[in-house]
Amino acid sequence: MTLARETLTINMGPQHPSTHGVLRLVLELEGEVIVSCQPVIGYLHTGIEKEMENRTYHQNIALVDRIEYLSSYHEELAYCMAVEKLLGVEVPKRAQYIRVILCELNRIASHLVWLGTTGIDLNVSSLLMYCFRDRERILELSEMVSGQRMMPGYFRIGGVAADLPEEFEPAARQFLEEFPRRLDEYEAMLTDNLIWRRRHEGVAVLSREDALAYGVTGPTLRGSGIAYDVRKAFPYSSYDDFEFDVPTGERGDAFDRYRVRMEEMRQSRRIVLQALDRLPLGPVITGDRKVALPPRAELVRSMEAVIHQFKLVSEGIHPPKGEVYAAVESPRGEKGYYIVSDGSNRPVRVRVRAPSFSNLQALPAMVRGGMLADVVVAIASIDIVLGDVDR
Amino acid sequence: MSTALTPVQEFLAERLGPDALEAHAFRGDVTVVVDRERLPEALRWLRDEPWWFEVLTDLTAWDRYPAEPRFEVVYHLLSLRRRERLRIKTRVPGHDPVVPSAVPVFAGANWFEREVWDLFGIRFTGHPNLVRILMPDDWEGHPLRRDYPLTEEPVEFRGHVPKVPSQIVPRVPPPGEDP
Numbered sequence: 001m002t003l004a005r006e007t008l009t010i011n012m013g014p015q016h017p018s019t020h021g022v023l024r025l026v027l028e029l030e031g032e033v034i035v036s037c038q039p040v041i042g043y044l045h046t047g048i049e050k051e052m053e054n055r056t057y058h059q060n061i062a063l064v065d066r067i068e069y070l071s072s073y074h075e076e077l078a079y080c081m082a083v084e085k086l087l088g089v090e091v092p093k094r095a096q097y098i099r100v101i102l103c104e105l106n107r108i109a110s111h112l113v114w115l116g117t118t119g120i121d122l123n124v125s126s127l128l129m130y131c132f133r134d135r136e137r138i139l140e141l142s143e144m145v146s147g148q149r150m151m152p153g154y155f156r157i158g159g160v161a162a163d164l165p166e167e168f169e170p171a172a173r174q175f176l177e178e179f180p181r182r183l184d185e186y187e188a189m190l191t192d193n194l195i196w197r198r199r200h201e202g203v204a205v206l207s208r209e210d211a212l213a214y215g216v217t218g219p220t221l222r223g224s225g226i227a228y229d230v231r232k233a234f235p236y237s238s239y240d241d242f243e244f245d246v247p248t249g250e251r252g253d254a255f256d257r258y259r260v261r262m263e264e265m266r267q268s269r270r271i272v273l274q275a276l277d278r279l280p281l282g283p284v285i286t287g288d289r290k291v292a293l294p295p296r297a298e299l300v301r302s303m304e305a306v307i308h309q310f311k312l313v314s315e316g317i318h319p320p321k322g323e324v325y326a327a328v329e330s331p332r333g334e335k336g337y338y339i340v341s342d343g344s345n346r347p348v349r350v351r352v353r354a355p356s357f358s359n360l361q362a363l364p365a366m367v368r369g370g371m372l373a374d375v376v377v378a379i380a381s382i383d384i385v386l387g388d389v390d391r
Numbered sequence: 392m393s394t395a396l397t398p399v400q401e402f403l404a405e406r407l408g409p410d411a412l413e414a415h416a417f418r419g420d421v422t423v424v425v426d427r428e429r430l431p432e433a434l435r436w437l438r439d440e441p442w443w444f445e446v447l448t449d450l451t452a453w454d455r456y457p458a459e460p461r462f463e464v465v466y467h468l469l470s471l472r473r474r475e476r477l478r479i480k481t482r483v484p485g486h487d488p489v490v491p492s493a494v495p496v497f498a499g500a501n502w503f504e505r506e507v508w509d510l511f512g513i514r515f516t517g518h519p520n521l522v523r524i525l526m527p528d529d530w531e532g533h534p535l536r537r538d539y540p541l542t543e544e545p546v547e548f549r550g551h552v553p554k555v556p557s558q559i560v561p562r563v564p565p566p567g568e569d570p
Contacts (some may be wrong), residue, residue: 042523051541212445212471215499325449326418359500
């Protein structure tokens with residue numbers, strides 16, 4: 001007697017805790033083995049790109065925060081860099097360093113969310129509490145600087161909104177001093193844990209060839225052994241002033257991606273410490289009055305300043321006609337902005353190059369031929385933010 | 392705008408002849424505009440030796456409405472070995488928005504092209520599965536076109552009258568058009 005073999009199609013998501021947002025996967029199974037996987041996205045599509053075409057360059061800063069909401073500082077940096085490139089404006093050194101400090105702290109916070117949620121997916125639920133305890137410290141630092149824990153709106157075109165407050169440096173240093181011990185603790189808990197290793201090792205393997213073909217970036221690409229990091233390849237915002245390593249994996253499995261991210265947190269700490277040590281003095285926003293608001297005190301003395309203030313507030317910036325692409329290394333990979341300007345005060349087109357979008361596209365290649373339970377690990381290991389995928 | 396061409400721009404200009412429509416650099420971003428018929432072969436040359444633009448970082452489009460040719464499809468390429476970026480563009484008329492697909496050259500172009508179809512209504516011939524990706528399957532229209540209005544959705548509660556697009560954001564006429 002022969003049994004008929006047929007595949008079973010199941011639906012995972014969009015409401016499923018391990019999809020990290022609203023992601024739907026249509027999985028075709030043969031027993032427990034995945035035959036095909038088809039991600040269905042768009043549940044969080046908010047039309048931000050369309051919205052941005054109808055707002056001034058400055059107003060858009062508030063919108064970009066909401067795209068990759070776990071790393072808003074990177075989002076703002078990429079957007080501001082693109083507009084600055086369009087304008088051809090220089091950012092003062094101090095502002096560049098402040099941006100680096102906040103971005104790297106933000107990277108640690110974002111990776112901590114990844115670690116905690118991966119823990120939940122693999123039933124290590126206490127890990128989330130530990131990670132959120134540390135992340136809370138970073139959110140407090142963010143609040144100190146910008147008044148906001150998330151969605152800071154702190155970077156400005158040409159610099160940052162205000163200088164660092166006095167209490168920031170000691171608080172940041174104290175956190176950074178305690179942080180490696182915490183990381184050691186987590187690694188002691190996970191790296192040599194048999195369950196953790198079995199769930200990660202050899203799971204969701206992404207080959208170098210596939211990674212390149214799908215345009216995968218960030219820790220997911222570096223886990224596959226390609227040392228591409230925008231901070232090193234195309235240094236921006238003074239990243240070439242700092243010493244740091246770009247960790248890479250070898251096998252391209254979930255465990256390599258885990259190790260890459262853990263090491264990245266240590267490297268980010270290294271960068272922040274160097275930036276704090278060498279933080280130059282000077283202005284935190286460009287002196288170009290066509291780009292940045294004049295200081296408050298000038299308004300009472302100078303008619304020019306009043307005119308500039310009025311023009312910037314009522315109309316905004318008028319960049320020259322042209323198109324630019326600027327990219328930063330966000331915690332998920334290359335976050336790029338492609339902006340087309342027609343010379344008016346609103347962009348004609350703002351395209352957000354979303355790292356999670358490309359990384360998610362490689363998911364079917366990672367899970368094909370694997371077990372159903374490993375899909376959860378695969379999703380966690382590419383660290384997607386659905387706001388970034390759908391925009 | 393600089394007048395000196397980079398090596399890759401010279402290569403494309405030479406290989407494509409008059410089909411390389413334009414080559415320029417703005418703020419250090421190197422751009423070549425290619426005729427859409429020659430696009431797949433140009434991308435294939437660039438992907439392989441000696442240029443190694445192996446990564447398609449981004450593929451998108453923008454609407455130049457009401458100018459013609461109406462759309463520009465934009466490809467951002469990245470060469471890891473040469474640490475270089477390159478932007479390839481192609482122009483598409485509004486009455487016939489069709490471009491040959493880049494999926495045979497870059498597997499990652501699949502979703503990008505679906506997104507461009509979804510939001511701009513540009514078709515890619517040879518694409519394996521050209522269906523909407525971000526908008527619902529039964530959506531009408533292509534939202535990122537410039538003539539697609541930005542509207543408010545009607546809401547459930549009473550007492551709220553949805554605004555018409557011009558009340559939300561006044562339309563800015565493109566340069567050259569009378570307001």
